[in-house]
Amino acid sequence: MNEKEFERLLLSVQKPGRYSGGEINSVIKDKSKVDVRFAFCFPDTYEIGMSHLGMKILYSQFNSRDDIWCERVFAPWTDFEEKMRENNIPLFALESRDSIKEFDFIGFTLQYEMCYTNVLNMLDLAGLPLKALDRDEKYPLVVAGGPCVCNAEPLADFIDIFFLGEGEEVDLEVIDLYKEHKKKGFSKVEFLKAAAKIEGVYVPSLYEVEYLEDGKIKSVTPKGNAPKTIKKRIIGDMDTAFYPDKFVVPFIQIVHDRAVQEVFRGCIRGCRFCQAGFIYRPVREKSYEVVNSQAKCLCENTGYDEISLSSLSTSDYRELEPLLNNMLEWTQENHISLALPSLRIDNFSEELLEKIAHVRKSGLTFAPEAGTQRLRDVINKNVTEEEILSTCKTAFEGGYTSVKLYFMMGLPTETDEDLKGIAELGQKIVDMYYSLPNKPKGKSVSVSMSVAVFVPKPFTPFQFEPQITKEEMERKQNYLKSCITTRKIDLSMHDSSTSFLEAVFAKGDRRLGAVLESAYKKGCKFDSWTECFQIEKWNEAFSECGIDPDFYSLRTRDYDEINPWDHLDYAVSKEFLIRENKLAHADTTTPNCREKCSACGANCYGEGVCFERR
Amino acid sequence: MRDVRVFYRKKGAMKFVSHLDMNRFMTRLINKAKIPIWFTEGFNQHAYFNFAVPLSLGFEGQYEVLDLRIITPDYSNEQLVLDLNKASIPDIEFLDAKEPILKMKEIVFAEFKVIFDELNVELAEKINGFFAREQIITQKTTKKGGTKDIDIAPLIKKWVLKENELTLILTAGNENNLNPNLVLSTFFESEKIAPVDYSVIRTMIYDKNLNPFK
Numbered sequence: 159m160n161e162k163e164f165e166r167l168l169l170s171v172q173k174p175g176r177y178s179g180g181e182i183n184s185v186i187k188d189k190s191k192v193d194v195r196f197a198f199c200f201p202d203t204y205e206i207g208m209s210h211l212g213m214k215i216l217y218s219q220f221n222s223r224d225d226i227w228c229e230r231v232f233a234p235w236t237d238f239e240e241k242m243r244e245n246n247i248p249l250f251a252l253e254s255r256d257s258i259k260e261f262d263f264i265g266f267t268l269q270y271e272m273c274y275t276n277v278l279n280m281l282d283l284a285g286l287p288l289k290a291l292d293r294d295e296k297y298p299l300v301v302a303g304g305p306c307v308c309n310a311e312p313l314a315d316f317i318d319i320f321f322l323g324e325g326e327e328v329d330l331e332v333i334d335l336y337k338e339h340k341k342k343g344f345s346k347v348e349f350l351k352a353a354a355k356i357e358g359v360y361v362p363s364l365y366e367v368e369y370l371e372d373g374k375i376k377s378v379t380p381k382g383n384a385p386k387t388i389k390k391r392i393i394g395d396m397d398t399a400f401y402p403d404k405f406v407v408p409f410i411q412i413v414h415d416r417a418v419q420e421v422f423r424g425c426i427r428g429c430r431f432c433q434a435g436f437i438y439r440p441v442r443e444k445s446y447e448v449v450n451s452q453a454k455c456l457c458e459n460t461g462y463d464e465i466s467l468s469s470l471s472t473s474d475y476r477e478l479e480p481l482l483n484n485m486l487e488w489t490q491e492n493h494i495s496l497a498l499p500s501l502r503i504d505n506f507s508e509e510l511l512e513k514i515a516h517v518r519k520s521g522l523t524f525a526p527e528a529g530t531q532r533l534r535d536v537i538n539k540n541v542t543e544e545e546i547l548s549t550c551k552t553a554f555e556g557g558y559t560s561v562k563l564y565f566m567m568g569l570p571t572e573t574d575e576d577l578k579g580i581a582e583l584g585q586k587i588v589d590m591y592y593s594l595p596n597k598p599k600g601k602s603v604s605v606s607m608s609v610a611v612f613v614p615k616p617f618t619p620f621q622f623e624p625q626i627t628k629e630e631m632e633r634k635q636n637y638l639k640s641c642i643t644t645r646k647i648d649l650s651m652h653d654s655s656t657s658f659l660e661a662v663f664a665k666g667d668r669r670l671g672a673v674l675e676s677a678y679k680k681g682c683k684f685d686s687w688t689e690c691f692q693i694e695k696w697n698e699a700f701s702e703c704g705i706d707p708d709f710y711s712l713r714t715r716d717y718d719e720i721n722p723w724d725h726l727d728y729a730v731s732k733e734f735l736i737r738e739n740k741l742a743h744a745d746t747t748t749p750n751c752r753e754k755c756s757a758c759g760a761n762c763y764g765e766g767v768c769f770e771r772r
Numbered sequence: 773m774r775d776v777r778v779f780y781r782k783k784g785a786m787k788f789v790s791h792l793d794m795n796r797f798m799t800r801l802i803n804k805a806k807i808p809i810w811f812t813e814g815f816n817q818h819a820y821f822n823f824a825v826p827l828s829l830g831f832e833g834q835y836e837v838l839d840l841r842i843i844t845p846d847y848s849n850e851q852l853v854l855d856l857n858k859a860s861i862p863d864i865e866f867l868d869a870k871e872p873i874l875k876m877k878e879i880v881f882a883e884f885k886v887i888f889d890e891l892n893v894e895l896a897e898k899i900n901g902f903f904a905r906e907q908i909i910t911q912k913t914t915k916k917g918g919t920k921d922i923d924i925a926p927l928i929k930k931w932v933l934k935e936n937e938l939t940l941i942l943t944a945g946n947e948n949n950l951n952p953n954l955v956l957s958t959f960f961e962s963e964k965i966a967p968v969d970y971s972v973i974r975t976m977i978y979d980k981n982l983n984p985f986k
């Protein structure tokens with residue numbers, strides 16, 4: 159397709175900037191001078207994918223090597239997909255506009271389960287057979303990384319290689335191995351066998367899964383010399399780890415349209431529902447000097463006038479005060495706004511507080527997740543009612559009139575009492591506002607509460623727990639609604655069909671591959687977009703494949719059951735998860751990593767918080 | 773503090789960047805190039821710059837105009853162009869920077885080149901006939917959501933068809949801006965022919981005397 163025809167096509171769809179390429183800092187290389195072409199695919203829209211930090215890191219890192227050209231690919235929105243299929247345009251990379259079928263690697267990042275149909279759709283648009291087994295040496299290798307890889311069994315049939323954990327090192331080791339194998343005449347089978355020996359590389363086709371009569375897993379057996387368990391990789395020293403000095407700056411507005419500076423990986427907290435809090439262990443910080451200089455460099459090279467700090471819980475950063483002091487100096491001078499997350503500022507100096515006061519504040523948000531202290535203890539969420547009320551009080555006195563709170567419904571051990579607690583907490587905030595003598599004049603308060611359905615995830619202490627049924631959820635939602643008596647509280651409860659499917663795929667096994675393929679063939683894609691999600695098609699797919707989704711999501715799993723992800727080693731041991739699960743059922747909290755080590759297993763790397771001096 | 777008028781070309785991928793997105797693009801480009809630009813004061817401080825008449829999505833622009841306010845007196849126009857180009861991408865190319873002579877609102881006309889992929893004799897005759905009309909009526913949606921008939925002939929200052937290239941000088945600016953796409957779609961509709969493919973380049977903007985806008 160020539161340039162002119164392509165341009166006409168772009169003008170006929172929404173947001174042509176999604177497909178045009180050519181942005182500031184996008185990397186163009188001479189394809190005849192590189193050895194490896196890598197198509198980095200984000201299985202969602204441009205706006206979402208371009209906001210993702212992991213993709214930016216790997217894009218820059220791969221391209222920092224002269225022998226690799228890494229390009230970006232996003233899922234085309236339905237209007238453009240239609241045009242592509244009509245005009246026989248295969249899925250192309252934004253930089254070169256070449257069909258990715260010509261590339262050496264097609265790599266997906268799997269950030270959420272509901273993107274799986276997009277992975278299949280993108281493979282199909284690229285002109286590749288969906289199944290790994292049907293792709294010989296003619297086709298690119300299809301690899302995947304990201305948090306969902308901790309149980310990517312539902313995608314096992316389609317992906318050649320999964321990367322466990324952080325990709326900076328392992329991805330390049332595999333690319334180097336590929337170059338070696340290419341030199342001596344490439345055999346896919348031989349290559350995969352060799353790659354499986356690299357730590358962090360999981361080749362699903364090298365594992366045989368057998369099932370018991372009741373449908374549970376009997377065994378997972380490696381073939382040949384493949385390792386029995388595959389261990390995730392981490393980057394030990396964050397100060398010397400690669401970090402991009404520039405981001406591709408999009409033309410169109412994306413979800414997080416700003417510079418993003420990473421401050422640490424992992425989280426000390428151990429909230430029991432939170433997968434990220436476990437699979438990214440242990441916490442590894444960057445020093446504030448490095449964070450500061452990387453952040454400055456990013457702003458200079460992108461021209462962004464907004465920067466945010468990224469981590470799972472920035473207020474736990476030990477060097478926050480010196481960092482902010484340093485960053486505020488140059489950000490204010492250069493009219494750059496520093497987006498601060500809601501921080502605990504009790505022990506900051508007067509001077510810093512004064513400076514922060516001038517920074518544009520984001521909205522007031524809390525994530526208590528549960529309505530009563532008992533249930534917050536069960537989930538190990540370290541937020542108390544007093545903290546929320548006192549922070550709200552200060553904020554209201556400072557002129558704020560609205561607050562947003564996030565909760566979950568269907569948590570293990572939850573009773574109606576806990577749901578009532580959600581409504582009561584909202585009411586207390588409202589009452590407190592009206593009791594303030596110095597509240598903002600003439601304005602009423604608005605408390606918005608968002609309640610999502612809990613999805614149990616692998617590698618969390620709640621991996622053994624069932625999700626609630628649809629009927630139970632409806633009953634709980636109605637009950638919660640009935641508990642709210644004031645119009646000052648705005649309660650929003652998400653449509654939950656996607657949460658149910660998410661739970662199935664999060665804890666699913668390889669047999670779901672067939673369901674995925676069938677749903678995809680029926681037209682399912684962009685399942686996380688309400689306007690695209692088609693639950694009837696999914697239901698049809700399950701019943702045609704003879705698979706009961708409830709088997710995966712609604713069942714309490716015994717501690718000794720073999721889970722589909724048990725051969726993957728994310729450093730947190732199953733014994734630890736079991737211990738934590740028992741503590742949850744005893745309403746008992748666990749101290750964070752800096753208060754007391756709970757021997758989760760993540761100290762095996764000899765890095766990070768486990769070895770901090772306390 | 774002084775005002776500078778910058779001239780640039782917009783092409784390639786940048787053709788798909790809407791006027792709204794251009795604002796964000798320029799803000800970042802100016803930051804990246806470290807231009808000593810003046811920031812507005814007050815609560816929402818932002819770099820001070822102004823675009824001349826917006827360019828429609830999909831059009832190339834060869835004489836695009838942007839006014840900046842510079843705070844460093846000894847920062848030369850040559851340096852400004854150099855710095856902007858160094859920070860920019862090939863699809864936005866800065867050509868020149870000068871002291872503004874006219875005001876933005878003195879822009880009255882714009883010149884476009886409409887390049888047809890293919891143009892046969894029959895179609896060429898129809899085009900000539902169309903522009904020779906005394907009245908060219910088209911429908912415009914009103915603010916209230918209805919439509920009303922307007923005559924665009926008086927807004928067409930000049931037209932020349934040479935081979936497959938149609939040069940149009942149309943009224944531009946805030947009040948009576950005429951978009952060549954509207955002219956073309958009116959043509960196809962009134963002649964009841966299926967639209968043919970074409971590309972558009974805005975080649976110049978003029979003042980009321982058809983002198984290039986400076």
Ligand code: SF4
Pocket residue numbers: 439440441751752754755756757758759760761767768
């Ligand atoms: S080993 Fe201890 S300190 Fe290290 S991550 Fe696990 S619980 Fe935290």
